Amino acid sequence: MSQEHVVARTIFTPFNVVTGIILAIGGILTIMRFTMGLGAVTNLSHYNPWGIWIGFDLLVGVALAAGGYVTSAAVYIFGMKKYHSAVRPAILTGFLGYALVVVALHYDLGKPWRLPYPFIVSQGTTSILFEVGACVALYLTVLFLEFSSAPLEWLGFRRTRNLVVKLTIVLTIFGVVLSTLHQSSLGALFLIAPSKLHPLWYSPYLPFYFFVSSVVAGLSMVIFENTLTHRYLNHKMDEEHKTGADPLALGFGKAAALVLAGYFSIKVIGIANGNHWNLLNTPYGYWFLVELLGFVALPAFLYAVGVRDKNINLIRYTAAWTVLGIVINRLNVSLIAFNWHLPSSERYFPSFIEIGVTLFIVTLGVVIFRFIVTRMPILYQHPEYEGH
Amino acid sequence: MSITRRKFLGWIGAAGAGTLVGKRAGAAANRHFTGHPDSMGVLYDNTLCIGCRRCEAGCNAVNNLPAPNRPFDDLAVMDTPRRTTAYEYMVMNRYDSDSAPAGPFFRRIGCNHCLEPACASSCFVSAYTKAETGAVTYDPSVCVGCRYCMIACPFEIPAYEYDKALDPSISKCHMCHHRIVEGLLPGCVEACPVEALTFGKREALIRIARKRIQTRPDRYVDHIYGEHEMGGSNWLYLSAVPFREMGMREDLGVVSAPQLTHGALSAVPIVVGLWPVLLTGVYAMSRRKDKIAETEKADAVKEALDRASAEAETRLADALAKAESEKQKAIEKAVKSALEEAAEKAGTDSAETTSEEES
């Protein structure tokens, strides 16, 4: 009796209402997309074939889902057991991220039902995109397997669960290999169009930039997502997870400071390699400096300060800022610095429907994340499997 | 750390499976591709072109494209610059010039049929083929609609049928490949009344173009566009005015698109081969470190215990020895006092005895 009362009261929380509206609108937009075609719902053109569904949903999504391989590599390959509590949330974020990337891809492709064609019908092995597709498909499988231990525990399939856990180290190594390949290849996609990408962002080092920044993105996203789950899902955490949050922030913050510093130096080396110093004194140059100094150098410094002073709050804010920086970088390469030479009448800005679909997919991810985390042993260890 | 045979084979197998992600390095190899022998091409000479748009009409007819909004003899269409669209494989643009030579000049925009096409290199379902006729053809039956070819093309040619919901495909000039193989001329070439479009073998066209420049140096810019741009193309251009004044990019360089991605692609097998080794090595090292740490911990514990027990024993022995020596001392003391007592007693007795004898 009181149970029903509780249920009736809590289903229309503000979060549920807002996400519910977004999901409902998203459903409508989905129908529109598949009945009216790309031209009617997007602002894509022959000059701008890729919009935010690729620039944000795909590129940013894959970069931010990198926390999965970074965390599992840290714990299982590099043996940093104190971050063990962060592995499952990171793998879940990764798995959901990649799964939703594939969902978003279905919106963007002209003929999404042909997505398996590159693997089974006609292989275009000269294409970087082939490599991206193959590695993302394989990595999604790896993530699925890595994640599957949680639902298996939840469902009680002990033997299968134990088998999956035995595969952890192989899956982790495979995951790092695949992640290196596809994270760098997403950058390599743009190597083929030097005439269309602004020289400050185009470099033969693009694959390295994307790979290194994906490590940064992964580390920062894990800290950021950790912050959010602590705030909103604290009641689901066990002691190990609760106490593990601060050491996680410190440790990952330290790593992020170092990797950001390395990323900064290879970016500068890239400018030197192309001798593009004079371009820094142009409007696009100023924007590049905003990205480089404000979203690479600054967070490197702030992370270092936070780690030195054990200022967990500073680290958390820096993580959020770095995530924003990754978003800006991916949008720069794919949309802002791309086609920079075209007149403004031919430049792209997303339509409301494109933005709506993107919002829908992100919301879907958040909602599914909450669903899984509140039911499966992600933020706590299943009592039957304590000690693994 | 000891690895079981099974585990080792498992890892090697995983690494080997990774090599299946490798690829043929054919078109991306470090060779300079000069085109299929005897491949055909088209030479567009804008000093002959009068801008009548018959070529566009011919292309439209031969490819059964839908009728345009404004008819082909409406030359005012060229007042605004156009680009290829989903239903226009080629368009003519007009460029007016005030300086000598006085314009207007016309430019043909359409697929240049590169020797090493960026679109073919970028397509992950191999929907594009560089045919032996020289044409770059497109197969809509495998196309997934990812539109990466549109990103890749440096000349911004492929167009997409965004208006189609269920069956969108790429649109682009295919040099009337289906007509060429039958000995016919491409639709645009056949329609041109002044032979501004010359059809022939690419090598022959380059020689013709060079001859034209040599014979009339005052009439032509001394450059054949398409001879080397992006590695060379089968569609060549001669112009009376600098190409950039007609919007044709002169900064594309001579490196073909596949060569631009060759480096990144060839790194893939290396990563697949090396990363598992490195990561396994790191894993092994970290496991070893943990094991050593454990062993050291166990050793330290054992050592501490041993030391503790040894210390205890020594202390016990000391205590026993001390007790023993104390006991001895006590015995000696008792014996000594007994002896003294006995001696005393013996002394008094002997004194009495002595005195008795004397009496």
Place this chain on the structure above:
Amino acid sequence: MEKGILRSRWGGLPVAAVVVLLFGAAALGLEELLDKPVEDRSDLIVIDSMATLGTLERPPVPFLHDKHTEALEKRGKDCAACHLRDEKRQSPKFMRLKDADYESVMNVYHDNCIVCHREISDAGEKSGPVTCGDCHTKTIPVATGRQPMGFDLSLHYRHSKAQDKKCETCHHEYDEATKKLVYVKEQEGTCRYCHKAQTEENRISMRLASHLSCIECHQKTMAKNKIAGPVHCGGCHDLSEQQKIERVNPVPRMERKQPDVIFVKSSNPEINEKDRRINRVPFDHKRHETYSSTCRVCHHAAMSACAACHTQSGKKEGKGVKLAEAMHQIGTETSCMGCHQLQQRRHSSCAGCHVSIPANRQRSEAECLTCHMPPLTEEAQTAAAGQSGTDPFAAELLASRTPVTDTYGDEDVPEKVIINVLVDQYEPVELPHRKIVRTLVKNIRESKLAAYYHREEGTLCQGCHHNSPVSKKPPQCASCHGKPFDEKQPERPGLKAAYHQQCMTCHEAMGIEKPAAVDCVGCHKERKK
């Protein structure tokens, strides 16, 4: 403490967002909106006189001369406000006679310009800049519309008339011995023979020389209240002003004791007739004087015979250019053949046919002999060439030349030619053949060049009926032109293109607007299916 950080952090976000948006907007190129069209001015002088005295610390200053003269005139000031005079003339430099050194020249400019600008702005009027960056601008806000100025025969005649034919007023030579400028009669030439683009030692540049002499004289004449030439920049260098200059037509002949009709000199001294290897060319110098706007078109380096510098084997004074090249080189106006060939393309009456005939084709013997005419008599063969006036043998040869001013009669020139070989989308073309031929003949009849070179009556026909011998019945187009893109004949268009290229090229070169090339039905009616 923490609360404090929190507040500033949240406050920083909107600031950061605004900064980011601003940069983003800048990156999108909002400065495009600020593009203004650049004005064309003929009086733009870029002041960089200190460049020869040291390294410029700031960009050179763009200065509009006419703007300043107009402003000063309104205040009743003249050239003397800025230009000092020495005994001889007004100095073209600003407020000084000589450039002393870097510092002093800089001070001259600063002290005078800025002071004057301040005075005017103090008086409440619009004035020039007074701050460093406003004068020393990085980019020059106007474009130079200055047209080069020079004399042509008409303007020279007007000047010589105004000076009562006193050549010594302007013409001089430099005497090395006395180191003075002296006048030498009958050695007058263009200023440019000595005054080049740059000042060399004490020989001033053409720019300086012309400004010093011309403007000085114009000023003096104006002072005497007589009609004079311009003293403002725009008066000479502005295109519209140049077009307003009064022209005398026909220009009376300049009297400089130049030859009338002679043989072109082949060497200096003249080659002996036994060693002569080709017929001498009789040359009507008097008539040729009227063909160019200046003498220096042909007499490009000296007012003497070509052979003085251009010898058979070439020498240093002629920059190694041999006589043969000097006479025959295509593509330059200074050679005989080059100029003739340019006339073919310059005049619309000729250009229609000649634009398609390759310029540097191999010429036939008959064409050579049009100029290198065989002497008429034995006496003519051996006589030495005259030096001036009229050489009788040359005059005789020229008189013997027979101009061809017409082509075949009506019986050989069909009135209409029906072109029906390729009928498909259009009806056959009814070419008004005789009308075209007669119009061409009429247009070129006045040209002596055409008349002498169209050696036979049928030569004119070769404009269209090309690549075949001269004939009353030339071959049909389809005899040679067939299917297009024949590998064996890569330069030969197919029949359809042959027709179109031939007609359209001629029409375009002649400036014929109707029928337009894109007006298909203007030439052939559409065929109704």
